[in-house]
Amino acid sequence: xxxxxxxxxxxxxxxxxxxxxxxxxxxxxxxxxxxxxxxxxxxxxxxxxxxxxxxxxxxxxxxxxxxxxxxxxxxxxxxxxxxxxxxxxxxxxxxxxxxxxxxxxxxxxxxxxxxxxxxxxxxxxxxxxxxxxxxxxxxxxxxxxxxxxxxxxxxxxxxxxxxxxxxxxxxxxxxxxxxxxxxxxxxxxxxx
Amino acid sequence: xxxxxxxxxxxxxxxxxxxxxxxxxxxxxxxxxxxxxxxxxxxxxxxxxxxxxxxxxxxxxxxxxxxxxxxxxxxxxxxxxxxxxxxxxxxxxxxxxxxxxxxxxxxxxxxxxxxxxxxxxxxxxxxxxxxxxxxxxxxxxxxxxxxxxxxxxxxxxxxxxxxxxxxxxxx
Numbered sequence: 001x002x003x004x005x006x007x008x009x010x011x012x013x014x015x016x017x018x019x020x021x022x023x024x025x026x027x028x029x030x031x032x033x034x035x036x037x038x039x040x041x042x043x044x045x046x047x048x049x050x051x052x053x054x055x056x057x058x059x060x061x062x063x064x065x066x067x068x069x070x071x072x073x074x075x076x077x078x079x080x081x082x083x084x085x086x087x088x089x090x091x092x093x094x095x096x097x098x099x100x101x102x103x104x105x106x107x108x109x110x111x112x113x114x115x116x117x118x119x120x121x122x123x124x125x126x127x128x129x130x131x132x133x134x135x136x137x138x139x140x141x142x143x144x145x146x147x148x149x150x151x152x153x154x155x156x157x158x159x160x161x162x163x164x165x166x167x168x169x170x171x172x173x174x175x176x177x178x179x180x181x182x183x184x185x186x187x188x189x190x191x192x
Numbered sequence: 193x194x195x196x197x198x199x200x201x202x203x204x205x206x207x208x209x210x211x212x213x214x215x216x217x218x219x220x221x222x223x224x225x226x227x228x229x230x231x232x233x234x235x236x237x238x239x240x241x242x243x244x245x246x247x248x249x250x251x252x253x254x255x256x257x258x259x260x261x262x263x264x265x266x267x268x269x270x271x272x273x274x275x276x277x278x279x280x281x282x283x284x285x286x287x288x289x290x291x292x293x294x295x296x297x298x299x300x301x302x303x304x305x306x307x308x309x310x311x312x313x314x315x316x317x318x319x320x321x322x323x324x325x326x327x328x329x330x331x332x333x334x335x336x337x338x339x340x341x342x343x344x345x346x347x348x349x350x351x352x353x354x355x356x357x358x359x360x361x362x363x
Contacts (some may be wrong), residue, residue: 049320060254062252062253063252088351119241126328127325127345128325128326128327131325149312149313150284151284152284152286178316179314180313180314180317180325180326181313181314181326182250182282182317182326182327182328183325183326183327183328183347184253184327184328185255185324185327185328185329185345186327
């Protein structure tokens with residue numbers, strides 16, 4: 001009898017979408033956003049990359065800005081290894097012209113998309129800057145969280161994103177798939 | 193003679209300024225206790241019949257800075273109304289003396305303010321709410337039994353905080 005009660009319960013969980021084995025990565029659905037030059041990008045444009053790093057960043061957040069040089073270095077170090085870095089600005093009070101100027105001032109060579117209406121931030125559940133998602137070619141989230149464990153570079157003791165990237169590129173399972181850090185809220189069009 | 197007195201006067205004034213600064217900072221520093229896991233647990237569970245509001249903030253966070261005067265006002269208003277209002281600052285430890293203490297001084301804050309004493313940021317984040325990303329400001333309201341009633345991300349209006357506090361006190 002217990003078996004008959006258990007099966008419908010499992011089926012219900014699957015149907016409702018709440019069931020996922022603990023070690024199954026979450027998949028990011030394709031999305032389209034324009035960069036600061038008005039050029040549209042789809043996530044699927046990067047399906048041939050070895051991996052994609054989505055970085056929710058800001059122009060005015062001091063914590064996000066404290067990572068500017070580190071983001072440039074990460075892009076430089078991993079671009080040749082097939083990793084594509086994409087910045088996403090979802091802050092309503094940071095217009096696209098400001099995002100463009102900020103990228104120029106800070107020497108960002110990676111693409112930066114403007115998430116007008118914070119649609120993609122909402123879909124991913126991103127809430128803070130900087131916030132990172134490392135995706136494999138199937139766009140499954142292998143790592144989610146911070147770049148490292150201190151906004152002050154001299155105090156960093158754990159290079160979380162670099163470790164995740166190195167493990168992924170070495171064909172290993174990412175040992176710490178989720179981390180957290182304090183940061184600025186993403187200023188949304190609608191309060192969440 | 194003037195040549196001798198003038199440098200001595202400058203030295204005296206400089207020394208006096210430094211001493212005053214150190215004394216002021218030292219006096220203020222005594223009010224900033226460190227909040228670690230044990231202290232947070234005590235704070236939440238040992239309520240003594242009072243509700244509790246915890247605000248997590250930083251000087252680098254504009255909405256936190258904008259919201260802070262409302263919290264100072266709430267602290268003054270609710271101190272005698274069975275509510276403890278405290279703040280936990282998450283600035284880097286290097287910035288406490290240079291940024292946090294002067295900010296508190298400028299706000300004329302008498303609100304109990306802690307510094308983050310957790311070794312890892314996620315330990316503090318998860319201790320307050322495992323589903324919290326770490327975005328600040330964050331305001332958490334507990335009722336007098338220590339049960340979390342509200343977890344609010346982003347700047348809150350004074351009216352909203354008052355109504356939520358009233359609900360927590362009334363439970």
